[in-house]
Amino acid sequence: TVQREEIDDEMDGCDVTDEGGKSIYMVSDGTGWTAEHTVTAALGQFDYCLVDRGCPVSTHLFSGIDDVERLMEIIKQAAREGAMVVYTLAESSMAESARQACKIWEVPCTDILSPITEAVANHLGVSPSGLPRGAPGRNSALSEDYFKRIEAIEFTIKQDDGALPQNLHKADIVLTGVSRTGKTPLSIYLAQKGYKVANVPLVMGIKAPKALFEIDPEKVFGLTINPVVLQTIRWARAKTLGFHGEAKTSYSEMDHIRKELEYASTLFAQNPVWPVIEVTGKAIEETAAVILRLYQDRKNRCSMPRISKRY
Amino acid sequence: TVQREEIDDEMDGCDVTDEGGKSIYMVSDGTGWTAEHTVTAALGQFDYCLVDRGCPVSTHLFSGIDDVERLMEIIKQAAREGAMVVYTLAESSMAESARQACKIWEVPCTDILSPITEAVANHLGVSPSGLPRGAPGRNSALSEDYFKRIEAIEFTIKQDDGALPQNLHKADIVLTGVSRTGKTPLSIYLAQKGYKVANVPLVMGIKAPKALFEIDPEKVFGLTINPVVLQTIRWARAKTLGFHGEAKTSYSEMDHIRKELEYASTLFAQNPVWPVIEVTGKAIEETAAVILRLYQDRKNRCSMPRISKRY
Ligand SMILES: Nc1ncnc2c1ncn2[C@@H]1O[C@H](COP(=O)(O)O)[C@@H](O)[C@H]1O
Numbered sequence: 347t348v349q350r351e352e353i354d355d356e357m358d359g360c361d362v363t364d365e366g367g368k369s370i371y372m373v374s375d376g377t378g379w380t381a382e383h384t385v386t387a388a389l390g391q392f393d394y395c396l397v398d399r400g401c402p403v404s405t406h407l408f409s410g411i412d413d414v415e416r417l418m419e420i421i422k423q424a425a426r427e428g429a430m431v432v433y434t435l436a437e438s439s440m441a442e443s444a445r446q447a448c449k450i451w452e453v454p455c456t457d458i459l460s461p462i463t464e465a466v467a468n469h470l471g472v473s474p475s476g477l478p479r480g481a482p483g484r485n486s487a488l489s490e491d492y493f494k495r496i497e498a499i500e501f502t503i504k505q506d507d508g509a510l511p512q513n514l515h516k517a518d519i520v521l522t523g524v525s526r527t528g529k530t531p532l533s534i535y536l537a538q539k540g541y542k543v544a545n546v547p548l549v550m551g552i553k554a555p556k557a558l559f560e561i562d563p564e565k566v567f568g569l570t571i572n573p574v575v576l577q578t579i580r581w582a583r584a585k586t587l588g589f590h591g592e593a594k595t596s597y598s599e600m601d602h603i604r605k606e607l608e609y610a611s612t613l614f615a616q617n618p619v620w621p622v623i624e625v626t627g628k629a630i631e632e633t634a635a636v637i638l639r640l641y642q643d644r645k646n647r648c649s650m651p652r653i654s655k656r657y
Numbered sequence: 658t659v660q661r662e663e664i665d666d667e668m669d670g671c672d673v674t675d676e677g678g679k680s681i682y683m684v685s686d687g688t689g690w691t692a693e694h695t696v697t698a699a700l701g702q703f704d705y706c707l708v709d710r711g712c713p714v715s716t717h718l719f720s721g722i723d724d725v726e727r728l729m730e731i732i733k734q735a736a737r738e739g740a741m742v743v744y745t746l747a748e749s750s751m752a753e754s755a756r757q758a759c760k761i762w763e764v765p766c767t768d769i770l771s772p773i774t775e776a777v778a779n780h781l782g783v784s785p786s787g788l789p790r791g792a793p794g795r796n797s798a799l800s801e802d803y804f805k806r807i808e809a810i811e812f813t814i815k816q817d818d819g820a821l822p823q824n825l826h827k828a829d830i831v832l833t834g835v836s837r838t839g840k841t842p843l844s845i846y847l848a849q850k851g852y853k854v855a856n857v858p859l860v861m862g863i864k865a866p867k868a869l870f871e872i873d874p875e876k877v878f879g880l881t882i883n884p885v886v887l888q889t890i891r892w893a894r895a896k897t898l899g900f901h902g903e904a905k906t907s908y909s910e911m912d913h914i915r916k917e918l919e920y921a922s923t924l925f926a927q928n929p930v931w932p933v934i935e936v937t938g939k940a941i942e943e944t945a946a947v948i949l950r951l952y953q954d955r956k957n958r959c960s961m962p963r964i965s966k967r968y
Pocket residue numbers: 374375376377378379380381434435436459477478479480697698699700701702704
């Protein structure tokens with residue numbers, strides 16, 4: 347999916363109808379991230395036609411919509427623009443207003459929150475509060491979980507790129523692999539889920555830190571990637587860094603890449619407890635899912651691998 | 658919501674029935690993050706009863722479930738455990754199998770992906786591919802967007818905590834505020850959405866870097882927080898860092914906190930273009946939503962603030 351955001355000025359956020367293609371409005375009384383996440387997953391089902399621009403789509407996120415006037419304005423605008431509307435509205439009267447307005451103005455609408463909230467309500471045998479997040483009077487105590495996540499993020503930032511190998515033993519997860527296998531974004535992704543992550547770059551000709559072999563091998567994950575794809579990524583990287591001549595040659599040259607990946611494979615083979623994760627063609631969140639599945643698996647040895655949380 | 662994850666060993670991921678409370682199974686042929694995100698939003702509607710443990714809930718995420726045998730095993734297990742099931746399955750035959758199995762074994766089930774996918778299909782006038790993410794043959798090209806996000810994350814990590822003030826002008830967004838207003842986790846959250854973020858800590862008695870006043874003021878955001886809440890957070894912080902005596906006193910002492918917040922307010926008042934964001938009681942993603950709404954607003958001057966993307 348080729349996706350371009352407002353921030354590079356490629357699109358005027360107000361005047362989308364000019365651009366052709368279909369619009370999806372996402373409306374939330376909260377942040378809108380739930381609607382955005384769900385719509386993005388659904389759009390994954392159409393990327394065969396999105397990528398070659400057979401069916402251009404634009405999404406428009408309206409967050410913090412907690413009064414019926416603005417809600418009506420947005421749905422009216424959707425009607426004018428021929429957009430569909432996806433919404434998450436905690437207050438049942440707001441959700442009902444949206445439903446009715448969509449019906450009247452003939453806007454195709456999908457309520458993302460109500461079906462799951464109702465199912466959970468039936469399951470728990472209690473009623474939903476009907477209060478949007480951020481509503482006054484809502485209890486938003488600083489939980490243990492909140493502090494744990496922040497600590498994980500700060501830990502992870504400090505350990506990035508092999509800094510502080512003396513702290514590897516404090517990490518929950520240690521990632522290792524050659525340059526541009528996605529260690530940094532993956533570390534950050536996992537950190538936001540509450541895991542302290544350290545990453546150790548493998549560079550041919552430079553010895554990996556001793557600590558890597560002294561810590562619990564069950565928490566180390568090796569990353570590997572197809573050499574041709576790695577070259578593409580390294581080219582992009584070299585361009586960004588403004589590399590020229592020598593540096594560029596050895597960094598993104600195929601012969602060097604192959605040797606470096608072989609060096610990594612040999613190291614992985616010498617440490618057979620480390621799972622080796624193939625990252626080629628995987629999004630960061632996909633690799634993260636694979637790693638967390640293995641991590642929880644090793645921890646719990648369940649018959650059915652799962653990630654569990656208690657609320 | 659008090660939420661505890663597996664990683665602190667407080668719960669055996671396999672044996673949840675012992676613990677009492679209700680289970681929610683989340684099943685995906687992909688990462689499971691969409692289901693998790695949606696369920697977390699829905700659980701927000703029940704936190705009045707979750708927090709005081711009136712209705713304990715545990716969630717169990719099963720990711721990468723792309724064959725019907727494992728799917729059936731999970732639903733059978735849900736039936737045994739009295740769990741409800743929430744699923745996202747791209748292949749229509751898999752979704753249909755889940756639906757039928759839930760019916761036969763009397764498991765309450767909610768399909769999160771199909772309703773939105775069908776609505777989008779109708780809107781676009783094309784059929785969904787039915788291919789789960791990560792399915793062989795799916796096009797997962799390294800998009801411009803992918804590189805932009807990675808660059809944003811790497812940029813943001815390097816600028817954390819006022820490092821490299823000479824790079825402030827390269828940032829899309831600059832956050833400033835006193836210690837523990839959430840600058841770091843917020844920066845990282847925004848970076849993952851593709852924005853290059855720098856953050857500049859305000860410390861009483863230390864002059865803020867000159868660059869902060871030389872860059873485009875439209876991209877600077879001030880963060881402020883209630884002093885009592887800040888003290889709680891600083892206490893937690895001091896404990897984590899192992900502060901004692903002097904340092905702790907001035908850092909988390911109320912008088913010092915009030916003065917430091919006043920110092921920040923004065924600075925904000927001197928720079929009236931900077932929006933001042935109140936972070937008290939807000940989750941990181943909520944503050945991020947507020948900032949991005951203002952950011953896009955200033956950029957586009959729409960009559961209806963929105964964040965737009967093109968696919
Ligand atoms: N912690 C929470 N408490 C109450 N409602 C929530 C919570 N988190 C999300 N929601 C609701 O779930 C929907 C999606 O939230 P958001 O992802 O912030 O747009 C919105 O209707 C929110 O009001």
